[in-house]
Amino acid sequence: MNNNNLEERSDERTNCEPVVIIFAINCYNLECLNNNNATEIVEVYLNNKGLKEIPNKIFELKNLEILDLSVNEITIIPKEIGNLESLWELYLEYNEITNIPKEIGNLTRLGELYLYNNQITSIPKEIGNLIYLERLWLNSNKITTIPKEIGELKKLNWLYLENNKITNIPKEIGNLCISKLYLYNNQITTLPEGIGNLKILNTLDLRFNQVTTIPKVIGNLINLEKLYLSGNQINTLPEEIGNLVKLKELELRFNQIATIPKGIGKLINLEELYLSTNQINTLPEEIDNLVKLKELELRFNQITTIPKGIGKLINLEKLFLSTNQINTLPEEIVNLKKLTTLELRFNQITTIPKVIGNLINLEKLDLSVNQITTLPEGIGNLKKLNELDLHFNQITTIPKVIGNLKNLEKLYLSGNQISTFPEEVGNLVKLNELDLRFNQVTTIPKVTGNLINLEKLDLSVNQITTLPEEIGNLKKLTTLQLSSNNITIFPMEINNLNIVELDLSDNQITYFPELKNNNNISFFKQVEKLNITVTDNQSSSIHEKELILPKIEALYLNYNQITTFPENIFNLNLKELYLIGNKISTLPKDISKLKGLTKLNLQDNLITSIPKEIDNLINLSELYLNGNQISNIPKEIGKLINLTKLDLNGNEIITIPEEIGNIINLEWLDLNGNKIITIPEEIGNLINLEWLNLKNNKITTITKEIGNLISLEWLDLSDNQIIVIPKEIGNVVNIEWLDLENNQITTIHKNIGNLINLTELWLNNNTLTTIPKEIDNLINLTELNLANNQITTLPTEIIIFQKNSNKLNLYLDEPFNNVPTIKCTNLKCINNNDIYDIAEINLKSTELKEIPKKIFKLKYLKSLDLSYNQITTIPKEIGDLINLEWLSLTGNNIITVPKEIGNLINLSELWLNYNIIISIPEEICNLNNLKLRYLNLDNQFCEKKAFEPTTIIVTTTINTTSTTTIVPTIKCTDIECLNNNNIDEIIEVNLDNKRLKEIPNKIFELKNLKILSLNSNRINTISKEIGNLINLTELYLYYNKITTIPEEIGNLINLTILDLNNNQIGTISENIGNLISLTELYLDVNQITIIPKEIGNLINLTTLYLDENQITTISKSICNLKNHKLKDFDFDDQLCEE
Structure with missing residues (x-):
């Protein structure tokens, strides 16, 4: 017997009978199970063994008390489970079980039952037989109904049913004596009156359901300490909530509450109150009774005034009031001596009261995005402050007392009107981040050199011309952002620093340092990412052969006036090279030396040809040559087998080589705006292609092999001269968007009806005379444009289809023959x-x-x-x-x-x-x-x-005072539109391909924004203010340079689509797990190493792309999304945790 434990147990007898010693065996493997007497085995632990079924031997163990089969691949619980009548504890979590047999009711001694993270759809009524059950875990399944028999479990203490599809709670639940009830993330709309009988309940979690009303009987739960009701549709709170005098935590985020009842003041033991994202405009006076309150969160409401009574909350440690309409702070705030965090961003505050200086325990103060013009002297008293955020105000001067904040680590002052900062800033020796972007700074004081712990310094978009030599003291500085200033000479003052990331783009630098000079070489040995614009390349040493950048991996030389490809670049170990917007006419053969290159972007130059030597770039995954003058694609391009994205739009290409069919990993191909006449049949080899743009060419015929593109989701063939679409188009069954407008198409084959995933079909401006009736198979269609054709009669099937569809937008010519009269x-x-x-x-x-x-x-x-x-x-x-x-x-x-x-x-x-x-x-x-x-x-x-x-x-005059908020309708496609319109009227913003370096701040004011698209820009940071856009449903940021996702992304609970593919993201905030409405998530082609398990909360996901990252394992909770709605994903099961 191996890997098992032996215990001696006495069989109780009378004094006249001998004592029998029973050996009690604990088994940890199948060998132990099979080689021992069934009557002696009392505990079995076979968790995480890769089991696909429960071993039959187990059902012979009449004395079994504990059975652990968790984290396996078991799909069925056999009815023989009912034989184990001695069982106390049963662990079957993290399997693939779909059904609980009724024989479970035989386990009448069972005290603990763990079945969470399976695919169970129902609970048998026999569950009511488990009269000794104390803990029941059925969370993260697909259960829709709770049987009334659950009310028979008189000893039940903990009940976990979260993350299911439950719509109703049976009234019998009121018969229980439970202390913890978890039902969050279901589809519950009402709470039964019986819930008021749960007199010993101390935790009730109903977050993220569809509850509209809290019954008055909630007030009967006199022992309740934690009540979670966030993410519902509640608009009022009953006064009876004031009866919950033992309540310590009350969470009501993401509802529609307009008024807080006076009864809230009776909750004298309340320590945490969360009311963010509601419609509250005033706080009742009674709130000042909550003297034990430590944390108060009221973000994203409509509060205009903070009551004076706030000063009575003397134990308050954290106060969150961001994104309201507050314009002043009451003097009484001075009494909050224990306050460590005060957040008031996105309000209308113009003045900070002097008494702010009395909050001596304050560690974080956020007053960003207000209308503050000056800082009071009292701010210098906040000696414990480690983070001060005042970005996007109207501050012109930083007071000298700022130098008293010796513990300050982060100082954000971007987007103000600051021209100088005082010498006293040099006292902030613990500072590690200083952000002064978007100001009017002309000179950096010498005392900046005292900031010896500074790691990140951002002075972008100012009027700086030179750097002081003292900046050379900042030995810990790794990131220096100086873009968009008036710097004319490369700042040699930074030569001795250990800069990893340097941005000097959009300046007036006319000279790059002579890197043959040993004094210069040491600095550049550290640089991994360099972005620089040199306006006069004739004299610049950017052409020197001795350019030494041994660690450089990403080099950005965009929008210079470079005419010749810099030869010295070929000696570097580059992974990414960007030379966008220059005047390069020739791509040299030596490009082949950059064998480590994964991304090459040469868009918007004057390049006329691609050298055949490009075939040596075998690691290339992305190649952008759009906006040039290329007329021919060499056949050698077919050797770039790792290429996933190829952009050649806006050139003068006439033919596509057949070798393009060798690039079998290609996912994205853009040939829009060329002079292409034919498509080679080899294009059908690109079975991984998802996005194909052949718009605005001279194509007359589509090869039938296009039907082989089984992964294709988006196809644009508009603005060509196509006459016939091959019937094989019906094979592209995954396609969602098909644009064939502005051609000469005369007929559409009936196979179009096979494309059941199609949501948009554009056939306008052709010469169609009929439409196949099979188009009514396209049940997911939302847009169908048939305008400007020669159609005289629509098939009856299409008319009925439109009649029965609630979402189809059908565009037709008028009149038709069947126009009603x-x-x-x-x-x-x-x-x-x-x-x-x-x-x-x-x-x-x-x-x-x-x-x-x-x-x-x-x-x-x-x-x-x-x-x-x-x-x-x-x-x-x-x-x-x-x-x-x-x-x-x-x-x-x-x-x-x-x-x-x-x-x-x-x-x-x-x-x-x-x-x-x-x-x-x-x-x-x-x-x-x-x-x-x-x-x-x-x-x-x-x-x-x-x-x-x-x-x-x-x-006509009627006595009514009701008003209606105007629903936004404006869609902006440029900055001018964004700046010249009422922020409340803008519903959609599309700023794709605008060369943006950051998200315009005006966007964060658009509280009604639904769709935001910022694809193909140069954005490297998503501001935490993104969290203000709580009505956002779609967010597109692919093809940027983003490195991190802020935790505030978790505020966007209405988001359904989030596309962040093709960035440089390394980490993802766990708050992404808050986005419960998300159906599509694209994180592919980044630098992510760890995927937070919280993504497993997103049970509405249908699409999840994680490919081309550095992920080694994926949480089982994420892999289990396949058991919900997830159908479209690109990760291998081998990455899933066992």
Whole structure:
């Protein structure tokens, strides 16, 4: 017997009987299990053994008390599990179990049952037989229902059911005596009254469900200490919450709460209160009773004033009030002597009170993005401060007392109006980060040399001309950012430093140092990343053959005036080389010497040809030659087998060599804007290709081999001369976006119906006469453009498809042969005619009490008059009438208007006057950017400025004070649009390919922003202010230079798409696990080594790309996402933790 433990156990007998000694064996492997007497084995530990099923021998162990089979690949629990009637503890977590057999109910001695992280869909009612069960773990499964029999578990103490799909909690749960109940991340909408019976409950976790109301019985939970209700749809809190006098933690983030009840003041033991991301505008006076409060979080609300009573919270240590509308701080804040963190960024504060200096324990003070102009002298008293953030204010002067902050480690002052900083800054000897970007600094004081612990210094976008020689004292400095200044000479003062990253781009440097000089060589031996612009390359030693940069891996020489490829570069050990926007006309043969190169970017030069020697760059993964004058692609390009991205758009290429088919790892190919006539059949070999752009060429024929591109998701063939699309296009079943507009296509093959993943299909501006009926198979289609063709009749299948679809936008020419013409003036007409033939309805003054249901099926209806009836309700189905142009509901008894009216994008006149409407949805105001020209209401609910200048708004005076926030509609594609429009009206920003070095600060003010696209820029940092964009649903930042993701990314809980591929990201904040709405996450092609296990929380993910990083293992929780909705992923199961 190996690897097992022997114990002696006495069998209790009377004094007249002999004592029997039983050997108790603990087994840790299969050998022990198979080689011992079944009656002697009492404990089995076979966790993490790669088991695919439970060994049969186990079911013979009548005396088994503990069974651990966790972290295996078991899919089935056999019914024989019911034989183990002596079992006390059963561990089956982290397997692939889908079902719990009813025989589990035989284990009546069971005290602990662990089944979390499986694929279980239901709990058998026999669970109620486990009357001794104390701990039940069923979290992270696919359970939809809790059986009422759960109420029989009288000894149950802990119940874990989080991360499932549960919609309802049975009332029988109130029969339990549990102390901990975890139900977060389910789909629960209501809480049963029975929950109020859980008198000993101390922890209740219902985060991230769909709860709208907290029942009054919550007040019965008198022993509750922790209550978590974040991420629901709660709009009010019952006064009874004040009964929870033992409560220590209350979490209500991400709800719709507008008012905090006065009863909150009764929670005298509360230590942590989290109310961020709600709609709170005032704090009740009673909040000053919470004298034990240590942490108060009220970020992302609408608070305008901090009550004076805040000063009574004398035990407060952390106060978060960022992203509100606060303009002043009360003097009473001086009483918060224990405060260590005060966060007030993104408010409207103009003045910092002098008493701030009395907060002597303050360690972090964030007042960024306000309107502060001066800093009070008292700030110098904050001796314990280690982080001070004042970026993006209107500060012009830094007071001398700043020098008293001897413990300061991080000082952020970017985006102010500072021109000088005092000598006393030199006293900040512990400072390791100093950010003065976007100011008016002209001179760096000599005392900067005293900052001997400084590691990062950012002085970008100032007016600096020289650096003091004392900067040479900063021996710990590794990152120096000096871009966009007026520096004319390379600063030799930094020669003795250990700089790893240096940015001197966008200056006026005319001379690069002579690196043959030994004094210069030592500095450049350390540099790994260099970005420099030299304006006069005729005299620059950038051409010296002796350029010594032994550690350089990334070299950026963008937007210089380089005309000849620098020969000395070929001696470097480069991995990345960027020479964007120069005047290079020839790519030399010596480029072949850079064999370690993985990224080469030569876009926007004057290059006319690619040398065949490029085939030596076998490690190249990305090649950008767009925006040149290249006419020919050499066949040798086919040897770059590791290439994943190839961009040749905007050249003069006529032919594509057949050897391109050898680049089998290619995922992204852009040949837009060339003179290509034919596509070689070998393109069909690119089975990994996901993105192909052949737009704006002279292509007449598409090879049938395009059907081999099984990975293709995006294909643009617009603006060519194509006549026929091969039937093989139907094989590209993963495609989601297909653009064939502006060609000469005459027919579309019925195989188009195979592309069931297609969401957008653009066929406008061709010569089509018919459309195949099979197009109705495209159930995921949201955009179908058939305009400007020669189509006269649509197949019935497409008409029905549109009728049944709630998301399809169909663009057609008018008129069609089947355009509706019938005008109805009574219900009989409506009922007796085909729904596709009715164009107008006039039921004015017909004593209607409700709108006939058939009307909502008339998707081709143009005009609808229901005025002067007795209608009280407008059903949400009104939004189905997408072709409606004229609608009158004047003179009814309507109180509310459904938001679905916002779907009526073709509406030109809307009459709602002479009703009793007290408020209207934002979606009516949203009609401003469409065709609405006449709006008649009882009151001015929408601001006039929100509409087109030609829109007529008529109002009749009704006693109502309701107003509606204007829904944003503006989409910006340039900085000018961003700066010249109301920040509340901007919904989408696309600044792709704008050469941006950072995200414009104005963007962080766009609280209504939904879509942000900043692809293909030079951004290297995502500001933590990204967390302000809480309404963002899509964020695109691929092809930048980003190195880290800030933890504030976790605030973006509405995000559905996050694309960060092709950056330089090394680490990911665990807060990414907060993005529970995320469906698509792209992190491929970065430098990530560790993937946080919190990504496993993102159970709505359908797409997850992690390829081309440095990841060695992936948490099992992430790999288990495949058991949820994850279908599209690129990581190997071998990386998954066992």
